[in-house]
Amino acid sequence: MTSGRYGAAAVALIAALMLAACGGSSKSSSTTGGTATGSQAAGTPKTGGTLVFARSLDAEAGLNPINAPNNGSIFTIQQIFDQLVEVNGDKLEPGLAESWTHSADGKTWTFKLRDAKFSNGSPVTAADVKFSIERFADPKINTNYATLGSSIDTVKVIDPKTVQIKLKEVDGAFLENIAMFAAAIVPKAVVQKVGDKAFANKPVGSGPFMVDKYQRRQETILKRNPYYWRKGQPYLDEVRFKFVPDANTRTLELRSGQVDVADGIPYNQVNSLKGASGLNVEVADSLKWDSIFFDTKKKPLNDVKVRQALAYATPNDQILKTVLFGNGQVANSQIPRVKYWDDSVKPYPFDPAKAKQLLSQSSAPNGFNMELQIPSGDAVEKQEAEIIKDEWGKIGVKVNIVPRDFGTMFSDWLSGKGGDAATFPGDALSSDTLSDDEIAALMYDPKAGLSSLGTFYDNPKVTRLLQDAKGTIDDSKRAQDFSQIQAIGQQDVPSVPLFFTKSVSGYRDKVNGFQTYPIGWWPLREVWMGS
Amino acid sequence: MTGYILRRIVQAIPVLIGITLASFLLIHLVPGDPARIILGARATPQAIADLNHELGLDRSLIAQYVSFVGGAVHLDFGDSIKQNTAIGPLLGSRIGVTLFLLIYAVIISIVVAVPLAIVSALRRNRPADHAIRLFSMVTFAMPSFLLGLLLILFFSLKLGWLPTAGYGDTFPEHVKSLTLPAITVGLYLAPILLRTLRVGIIETLGTEFVEAARARGLSERRVVLKHVLRNSLISTVTVLGLNVGFLLSGLVIIENVFALPGMGSELVNAILARDYPMVQALTLIFGVAVVMINLLTDLLYAQLDPRVRL
Numbered sequence: 001m002t003s004g005r006y007g008a009a010a011v012a013l014i015a016a017l018m019l020a021a022c023g024g025s026s027k028s029s030s031t032t033g034g035t036a037t038g039s040q041a042a043g044t045p046k047t048g049g050t051l052v053f054a055r056s057l058d059a060e061a062g063l064n065p066i067n068a069p070n071n072g073s074i075f076t077i078q079q080i081f082d083q084l085v086e087v088n089g090d091k092l093e094p095g096l097a098e099s100w101t102h103s104a105d106g107k108t109w110t111f112k113l114r115d116a117k118f119s120n121g122s123p124v125t126a127a128d129v130k131f132s133i134e135r136f137a138d139p140k141i142n143t144n145y146a147t148l149g150s151s152i153d154t155v156k157v158i159d160p161k162t163v164q165i166k167l168k169e170v171d172g173a174f175l176e177n178i179a180m181f182a183a184a185i186v187p188k189a190v191v192q193k194v195g196d197k198a199f200a201n202k203p204v205g206s207g208p209f210m211v212d213k214y215q216r217r218q219e220t221i222l223k224r225n226p227y228y229w230r231k232g233q234p235y236l237d238e239v240r241f242k243f244v245p246d247a248n249t250r251t252l253e254l255r256s257g258q259v260d261v262a263d264g265i266p267y268n269q270v271n272s273l274k275g276a277s278g279l280n281v282e283v284a285d286s287l288k289w290d291s292i293f294f295d296t297k298k299k300p301l302n303d304v305k306v307r308q309a310l311a312y313a314t315p316n317d318q319i320l321k322t323v324l325f326g327n328g329q330v331a332n333s334q335i336p337r338v339k340y341w342d343d344s345v346k347p348y349p350f351d352p353a354k355a356k357q358l359l360s361q362s363s364a365p366n367g368f369n370m371e372l373q374i375p376s377g378d379a380v381e382k383q384e385a386e387i388i389k390d391e392w393g394k395i396g397v398k399v400n401i402v403p404r405d406f407g408t409m410f411s412d413w414l415s416g417k418g419g420d421a422a423t424f425p426g427d428a429l430s431s432d433t434l435s436d437d438e439i440a441a442l443m444y445d446p447k448a449g450l451s452s453l454g455t456f457y458d459n460p461k462v463t464r465l466l467q468d469a470k471g472t473i474d475d476s477k478r479a480q481d482f483s484q485i486q487a488i489g490q491q492d493v494p495s496v497p498l499f500f501t502k503s504v505s506g507y508r509d510k511v512n513g514f515q516t517y518p519i520g521w522w523p524l525r526e527v528w529m530g531s
Numbered sequence: 532m533t534g535y536i537l538r539r540i541v542q543a544i545p546v547l548i549g550i551t552l553a554s555f556l557l558i559h560l561v562p563g564d565p566a567r568i569i570l571g572a573r574a575t576p577q578a579i580a581d582l583n584h585e586l587g588l589d590r591s592l593i594a595q596y597v598s599f600v601g602g603a604v605h606l607d608f609g610d611s612i613k614q615n616t617a618i619g620p621l622l623g624s625r626i627g628v629t630l631f632l633l634i635y636a637v638i639i640s641i642v643v644a645v646p647l648a649i650v651s652a653l654r655r656n657r658p659a660d661h662a663i664r665l666f667s668m669v670t671f672a673m674p675s676f677l678l679g680l681l682l683i684l685f686f687s688l689k690l691g692w693l694p695t696a697g698y699g700d701t702f703p704e705h706v707k708s709l710t711l712p713a714i715t716v717g718l719y720l721a722p723i724l725l726r727t728l729r730v731g732i733i734e735t736l737g738t739e740f741v742e743a744a745r746a747r748g749l750s751e752r753r754v755v756l757k758h759v760l761r762n763s764l765i766s767t768v769t770v771l772g773l774n775v776g777f778l779l780s781g782l783v784i785i786e787n788v789f790a791l792p793g794m795g796s797e798l799v800n801a802i803l804a805r806d807y808p809m810v811q812a813l814t815l816i817f818g819v820a821v822v823m824i825n826l827l828t829d830l831l832y833a834q835l836d837p838r839v840r841l
Contacts (some may be wrong), residue, residue: 063612146575197615216614216616217614217797219697244790244792246696252680258695258697408805
């Protein structure tokens with residue numbers, strides 16, 4: 001999924017200084033927020049109340065689960081819809097399907113549906129499931145995420161409460177894939193009656209909330225779905241998503257108490273917010289990451305020794321401390337931390353001597369010039385790039401930083417017409433599923449549609465391992481394959497991985513049960529308002 | 532007067548045609564593929580080609596221009612690529628916000644600038660004049676996003692009088708929500724008016740008809756308000772007109788800072804997303820608005836100074 005962070009960063013520095021000053025003078029003393037995931041859920045949940053949530057992104061692209069193009073829409077959609085199998089933190093749990101079985105060969109899956117209703121009162125039937133999953137599997141309808149539904153062959157209604165899905169081939173990530181937003185179960189009758197475009201404005205789902213008011217780039221108001229199947233949930237009567245694109249304003253809205261939650265808090269404001277009374281900061285793990293990608297077709301970056309030298313010359317720890325204010329983790333993989341992430345793979349240490357030595361043995365022993373394109377207006381990427389330019393310069397690699405509008409830069413980059421290297425905004429790409437398959441294919445498989453994220457990396461051994469992993473439902477076998485892929489990827493370094501980045505949100509004391517899943521959205525059905 | 536108005540309107544027509552051409556061509560000259568942006572990272576080349584076809588982006592530029600102008604005449608700008616909905620009604624709700632903000636800001640700037648300019652001119656080179664000029668220099672030089680954030684810090688965070696951001700649902704809420712942004716814009720505009728008006732008043736004060744008015748025994752108050760001010764306003768009106776057009780583009784940042792659902796933030800969003808139809812529609816509307824404001828300025832100018840009608 002793609003999104004845009006580049007708008008907000010321009011004023012961050014000055015405002016941070018102002019806020020630091022302001023934070024110091026305020027009377028707040030204690031109440032430092034926890035940095036772990038999940039807000040304090042002390043006491044018994046209370047029903048009622050409104051949660052006002054200032055968001056950095058808006059659901060402006062519509063609320064239709066199929067083809068939802070960005071997190072602005074996806075994160076709202078997840079409050080309105082259910083899938084057969086659902087995300088709970090970094091695990092899957094039963095959703096509209098209360099149980100499921102699969103055949104010995106892993107190609108036939110049978111789902112038993114629970115009693116559930118859409119927000120218009122009509123029951124969720126096997127026919128709705130068949131309709132929705134068939135749409136997900138149809139590359140003509142599910143154009144944006146076609147590959148994730150491509151293993152599905154047929155969907156059969158066995159009885160009103162049972163659905164059978166047959167696969168063309170075994171798909172190790174099948175359950176994770178049908179747990180994504182695009183595979184949400186929609187009411188067949190409504191979608192067929194109003195069509196996709198109207199449905200995007202007035203969606204009907206079986207999720208905890210339903211749409212009450214939808215004003216693009218302004219406000220989306222969700223009301224409790226009275227028919228929701230999880231007993232007692234949601235606790236909130238109402239969720240008001242307020243679109244506040246400017247990061248500093250969002251933070252001020254939270255400080256002034258005009259909103260209860262704000263997402264996308266800039267790294268440089270985390271500490272000052274933690275010190276403010278009545279406020280908490282959540283720094284949550286995410287499926288996002290930050291890397292410097294190389295065009296491995298270009299000389300001398302086609303030489304693995306050159307790429308390794310650059311990896312050794314990159315001071316991840318220093319950048320993490322100074323630019324991200326510690327809110328991240330030095331990455332040891334070419335892809336984010338998904339299900340099979342192996343922490344035993346070592347990240348490249350910062351070792352300029354080793355970098356110099358490797359470079360001297362490479363095809364460019366005396367160094368070279370390269371162009372690094374970065375998204376314009378993104379303060380974090382710019383600061384990272386400046387530090388890297390400095391360090392790489394010391395081993396003789398002269399970096400020319402070229403900031404560009406990200407939309408144009410990205411399409412140029414994917415077609416090999418960008419610079420020698422590129423960085424993307426830290427939240428531009430993230431995994432849409434809880435399994436490695438999706439993002440690993442994009443990164444390592446040049447034929448997966450994005451030319452290995454524009455690196456044109458192509459290692460037959462890795463693509464074979466990818467296929468092996470996909471072709472089995474044996475979890476330990478899959479874990480082994482992905483671990484090997486991770487190790488080989490780190491050896492070949494088509495990109496210098498920088499960090500696994502975090503999602504930073506702030507919330508007020510009265511908000512209970514708030515958490516951000518690694519996949520990026522929040523199970524707001526669990527949130528309740530204290531006094 | 533009627534002849535003058537008609538003449539000015541006819542003169543505006545070629546400008547308007549130029550604007551449609553420019554707004555249409557500009558975005559096509561910029562690289563970037565809207566289909567890729569809409570469909571996201573995973574889309575296949577076939578899906579991208581299909582969407583470009585569906586959007587009509589594979590047609591000739593002339594065909595696209597003709598359908599653009601044809602639609603625009605009926606306020607039909609097609610569908611927004613990014614927002615997946617009809618542009619006309621969407622922008623309908625945005626124009627009000629921006630206009631409201633603009634008018635509010637102009638009123639604030641006039642309320643601030645006119646009295647200060649009079650005081651400043653009458654007390655030329657005295658402490659009051661220096662203080663006013665210093666004030667105007669500071670608010671003019673301060674970047675608007677910074678001024679906006681400072682105002683938020685003080686009025687909403689410290690005093691809690693006004694909302695931090697947003698637009699509200701009812702008219703009183705709109706007024707409250709727009710007060711800080713309007714002050715931000717108004718304080719940028721006020722110094723420009725103040726300085727022009729101050730110079731105008733000083734010049735007028737030295738003219739013979741002012742001497743004559745005084746000699747006739749008119750009160751100083753009447754001399755200044757009736758004779759001096761009216762004659763000094765002419766250049767100020769021109770400056771105001773030019774700057775309001777310019778301000779339209781400046782609202783972009785303010786709307787972003789204060790999370791206002793106006794035209795400015797819509798334009799930035801559309802440009803970043805390569806939302807061709809939206810960019811075209813907005814450029815056209817902004818262009819037409821500037822032409823209209825200039826036309827209005829000319830008419831007001833003619834009203835203040837009958838000589839220009841000749």
